Amino acid sequence: MSGPNSAPKPPLRAASMTRVGPLAAFALALLAAACSNPPEPACPEGSILAELATVTRFQGAGRDLTDVVNQGEMADLLIQCKYDSRGVTIDLQLAIAAMRGPADRARRVEFDYFVAITDPQKRIVAKEPFRISFEFTDNRTRVVQVEEIEPRIPLADLKQATSYEILIGFQLTPDEIAWNRAQKAQRGQR
Numbered sequence: 001m002s003g004p005n006s007a008p009k010p011p012l013r014a015a016s017m018t019r020v021g022p023l024a025a026f027a028l029a030l031l032a033a034a035c036s037n038p039p040e041p042a043c044p045e046g047s048i049l050a051e052l053a054t055v056t057r058f059q060g061a062g063r064d065l066t067d068v069v070n071q072g073e074m075a076d077l078l079i080q081c082k083y084d085s086r087g088v089t090i091d092l093q094l095a096i097a098a099m100r101g102p103a104d105r106a107r108r109v110e111f112d113y114f115v116a117i118t119d120p121q122k123r124i125v126a127k128e129p130f131r132i133s134f135e136f137t138d139n140r141t142r143v144v145q146v147e148e149i150e151p152r153i154p155l156a157d158l159k160q161a162t163s164y165e166i167l168i169g170f171q172l173t174p175d176e177i178a179w180n181r182a183q184k185a186q187r188g189q190r
Contacts, residue, residue, distance in 0.1 A: 043081040043090065044117075044153065044164040048074045051180050052169025055111060059103035063179075068101030072111040072170060075144060079166065087154040088161045093146055094168060098134035100141045107136045112171040115149055120163035126151065129171060 055072040076095040081088050098109050111134075116127040128151070134143045153164055172180070 040081070040083050041088075041158050041161050043079050044088070044161050044166055046077050046079040046090075046092065046166040046168065048077055048094075049167055049169040051177060051184075052172055054180060055170045055172055055176055056179055056183075057101075057109075057176075066102045069103045070101050070109040071099040072109070073097045073099070074113070074168065074170070077168065081161070083158055083161075087152060088158065089150055089152045090166065092149045092151065092166065092168075094149070095144055095146050096132055097142060097144045098136075100136050104136075109134050109136075114169060114171055115151060116167045117151060117153060118165045118167060120160065122165075124167075 053074045057069045057071070058067045059069050060067060073096070074094065075097045078093040080091040082091065092115065094113075096111070096113070098111070100107070100109075110131055112129060112131050114127055114129050116124050119125045130147065130149070132145060132147060134145065136143060151166070153161065155161060170176075
């Protein structure tokens with residue numbers, strides 16, 4: 001409230017600019033410091049293998065929709081890296097979805113999957129199996145979980161990291177692989 005005897009207040013804009021000025025200078029100094037450090041090498045590429053990205057399990061020998069017990073799908077992959085002087089640790093986050101089929105009575109499913117690392121010559125240098133369990137509570141027919149795994153690649157030269165590759169897929173039987181291939185071929189004909 002201003003009256004004839006009160007002192008005039010400084011404009012709001014001028015006060016805001018005074019506060020922002022030192023912050024802007026500090027931000028520019030940080031930006032300049034960040035630019036002077038060499039950037040870290042990129043992360044190794046990560047791939048969910050197309051033929052091993054889904055799994056469908058059936059009841060008995062039937063292959064009709066009503067015979068589906070459950071399905072699994074590798075839904076998404078996020079890879080970030082942490083470098084040190086001896087190599088790279090990969091922060092891998094893998095989203096896996098499980099779906100109940102009409103033939104499911106257990107309301108619970110487990111899937112086996114793997115994470116493998118290939119070297120610059122595309123040879124598998126590490127492979128580790130994992131198991132994930134899902135429970136279908138209430139009337140849920142789809143559940144998603146995110147798995148967090150931290151594989152490590154020892155490196156003498158950090159620039160070599162991008163020559164490595166991370167491969168991920170479900171551990172499938174020959175029949176499950178054949179089903180995935182048949183489904184892919186069927187989708188390609190539509």
